[in-house]
Amino acid sequence: MNDTALGPGREFDRIRRILAKLGPTAAGVGDDCAILPSGLGTLVVSVDLSVEEVHFRREWLSLEEIGWRAAAAALSDLAAEGAETVGLLASVAVPRNSSEEDLLALMAGVGAAAREAGGHVLGGDLTAGDRWVIDVVVIGRTERPVTRGGALPGDGLWVTGHLGAARAALKAWQRGGAPSTEARTAFAHPLPRIRAGRALMRAGAHAMIDLSDGLGGDAPHLAAASGVALEIDLDNLPLTASAVNAAANAGLPAEHFAALGGEDYELLAAMPAGFGPVQAGEFTRETGVALTHIGIVQEGDGVRFRLEGRDLSLSGYDHFA
Amino acid sequence: MNDTALGPGREFDRIRRILAKLGPTAAGVGDDCAILPSGLGTLVVSVDLSVEEVHFRREWLSLEEIGWRAAAAALSDLAAEGAETVGLLASVAVPRNSSEEDLLALMAGVGAAAREAGGHVLGGDLTAGDRWVIDVVVIGRTERPVTRGGALPGDGLWVTGHLGAARAALKAWQRGGAPSTEARTAFAHPLPRIRAGRALMRAGAHAMIDLSDGLGGDAPHLAAASGVALEIDLDNLPLTASAVNAAANAGLPAEHFAALGGEDYELLAAMPAGFGPVQAGEFTRETGVALTHIGIVQEGDGVRFRLEGRDLSLSGYDHFA
Numbered sequence: 001m002n003d004t005a006l007g008p009g010r011e012f013d014r015i016r017r018i019l020a021k022l023g024p025t026a027a028g029v030g031d032d033c034a035i036l037p038s039g040l041g042t043l044v045v046s047v048d049l050s051v052e053e054v055h056f057r058r059e060w061l062s063l064e065e066i067g068w069r070a071a072a073a074a075l076s077d078l079a080a081e082g083a084e085t086v087g088l089l090a091s092v093a094v095p096r097n098s099s100e101e102d103l104l105a106l107m108a109g110v111g112a113a114a115r116e117a118g119g120h121v122l123g124g125d126l127t128a129g130d131r132w133v134i135d136v137v138v139i140g141r142t143e144r145p146v147t148r149g150g151a152l153p154g155d156g157l158w159v160t161g162h163l164g165a166a167r168a169a170l171k172a173w174q175r176g177g178a179p180s181t182e183a184r185t186a187f188a189h190p191l192p193r194i195r196a197g198r199a200l201m202r203a204g205a206h207a208m209i210d211l212s213d214g215l216g217g218d219a220p221h222l223a224a225a226s227g228v229a230l231e232i233d234l235d236n237l238p239l240t241a242s243a244v245n246a247a248a249n250a251g252l253p254a255e256h257f258a259a260l261g262g263e264d265y266e267l268l269a270a271m272p273a274g275f276g277p278v279q280a281g282e283f284t285r286e287t288g289v290a291l292t293h294i295g296i297v298q299e300g301d302g303v304r305f306r307l308e309g310r311d312l313s314l315s316g317y318d319h320f321a
Numbered sequence: 322m323n324d325t326a327l328g329p330g331r332e333f334d335r336i337r338r339i340l341a342k343l344g345p346t347a348a349g350v351g352d353d354c355a356i357l358p359s360g361l362g363t364l365v366v367s368v369d370l371s372v373e374e375v376h377f378r379r380e381w382l383s384l385e386e387i388g389w390r391a392a393a394a395a396l397s398d399l400a401a402e403g404a405e406t407v408g409l410l411a412s413v414a415v416p417r418n419s420s421e422e423d424l425l426a427l428m429a430g431v432g433a434a435a436r437e438a439g440g441h442v443l444g445g446d447l448t449a450g451d452r453w454v455i456d457v458v459v460i461g462r463t464e465r466p467v468t469r470g471g472a473l474p475g476d477g478l479w480v481t482g483h484l485g486a487a488r489a490a491l492k493a494w495q496r497g498g499a500p501s502t503e504a505r506t507a508f509a510h511p512l513p514r515i516r517a518g519r520a521l522m523r524a525g526a527h528a529m530i531d532l533s534d535g536l537g538g539d540a541p542h543l544a545a546a547s548g549v550a551l552e553i554d555l556d557n558l559p560l561t562a563s564a565v566n567a568a569a570n571a572g573l574p575a576e577h578f579a580a581l582g583g584e585d586y587e588l589l590a591a592m593p594a595g596f597g598p599v600q601a602g603e604f605t606r607e608t609g610v611a612l613t614h615i616g617i618v619q620e621g622d623g624v625r626f627r628l629e630g631r632d633l634s635l636s637g638y639d640h641f642a
Contacts, residue, residue, distance in 0.1 A: 007541025032401040033365035044354035049412035080353040091370035125370045135456035220328030
């Protein structure tokens with residue numbers, strides 16, 4: 001069928017304008033369901049709900065950034081499964097006082113993130129509302145899904161990229177200030193680590209999770225799902241400059257601050273013992289993403305965080321807190 | 322991995338209690354992604370967003386009914402594709418003033434609809450919010466996806482079930498009254514027509530669409546997607562008693578009232594010319610669902626609605642109106 005062969009109606013005029021804006025990034029939109037292209041591997045699905053005033057504020061971000069961030073947050077779950085992107089569907093509640101251009105800007109951001117991750121916009125749903133709500137469904141495909149549940153004693157723990165910048169932005173805004181460019185970019189424009197997740201899967205990752213709730217919040221899930229203990233040496237944490245500065249303002253060690261920071265959307269991976277600095281170097285040359293050894297997997301349960309030779313208790317990000 | 326092997330945290334305590342409530346209806350929940358079971362056929366995906374005060378009011382429905390209805394609305398898109406249910410994911414924004422029991426009731430309704438449709442709850446996302454928002458992602462599988470785009474001149478147009486009861490309930494509530502039991506049940510507890518959609522697909526359906534926006538709103542989409550004209554004889558419309566009564570209150574012919582009524586979630590199918598009363602009888606014996614011939618497909622474009630020998634202009638339901 002023709003993508004734009006929708007009947008009359010104001011809602012469908014909106015959809016037609018979104019499809020025109022997305023161009024070839026949109027594919028197969030307009031039927032009751034999106035039909036997934038066939039191919040090898042296992043299909044995986046995830047969903048991530050972003051609500052205005054809970055996950056973001058309009059003063060902080062442009063609507064294009066809000067759309068990008070909502071899509072990137074969902075795509076991060078595909079990265080953590082070692083999956084490539086098939087596509088996404090976006091459900092959007094549009095505030096009654098917003099303009100047509102607002103919705104198009106939001107969807108342009110969603111489309112740009114889908115394109116960055118190598119996928120298409122396959123469909124969605126539009127409705128009215130009081131506040132912006134964006135729920136993004138992502139569909140991926142992988143030869144081997146890497147769950148949270150496969151870590152084995154003896155594995156090394158590795159983290160992609162650098163941590164703490166998104167939290168630095170959040171803290172600056174919450175204080176009424178303006179974040180640094182580095183911090184703002186990390187919060188507004190996180191890069192879904194699809195290629196990094198694929199490379200770690202191919203390198204034999206036993207388990208992965210994305211750090212959407214921070215290392216302090218997410219490492220315990222990997223430990224619980226795998227039935228193992230994690231020992232994480234925070235002295236090795238890869239920090240951003242903005243995290244170091246923000247931690248000083250907050251009166252915390254920078255490593256502590258960064259380990260609490262969600263929404264950097266980096267990956268934590270349990271790699272087999274044979275994966276070392278040489279393999280990490282190959283990974284970085286292939287993906288352009290840093291990879292840092294931060295701990296080990298042991299028999300037992302729970303997560304032990306160490307900083308300067310002492311145990312540190314971390315509580316992760318809690319949306320309900 | 323173990324479904325309930327999540328780390329600590331209030332959000333995850335909630336998820337654990339939901340999983341306990343859902344029992345075997347929940348499957349594979351707790352990883353970054355839901356892993357779809359492999360099997361024959363094409364996978365299809367759809368999503369449906371329900372927002373408090375836009376799609377429902379708390380005074381009208383129990384939370385279990387709100388959950389059922391949100392899931393059934395999404396599952397209806399699978400029915401219209403001729404797909405069987407694999408499962409669903411539910412994203413929920415939970416108002417800060419709601420109780421743990423409220424969320425469990427909502428998810429019990431979602432789970433009951435998934436079970437009714439033959440699928441599992443595969444995952445989701447929870448967050449805080451001001452109002453209830455439920456976005457349901459449904460995943461189905463079919464040997465042959467039936468799109469909106471395959472209707473051919475000469476096909477007959479058939480509709481499942483009976484129309485207008487959900488609109489009768491809505492009108493009663495909007496007048497400050499109480500709907501009849503029939504009308505209330507149609508609105509609160511719509512039955513996803515999965516088995517009916519499967520039977521129509523196997524009987525050779527050329528095109529299908531679900532009537533979530535009413536016959537007046539949705540028939541034009543089928544015409545546009547197929548590049549054909551539809552001629553629909555509203556005199557033949559299968560009506561419910563509550564629609565007849567509500568139409569009398571509204572001063573409209575009952576057929577007109579019912580054709581404007583969205584949210585009955587019945588199916589409109591374009592069936593090949595050889596599909597007649599005998600085949601419709603077999604369909605009803607197999608599925609327990611009525612099937613009524615309401616029109617024909619012709620060369621051309623647009624939809625011509627006829628009532629008592631005269632053309633009737635219908636504008637469909639518009640969420641933005």
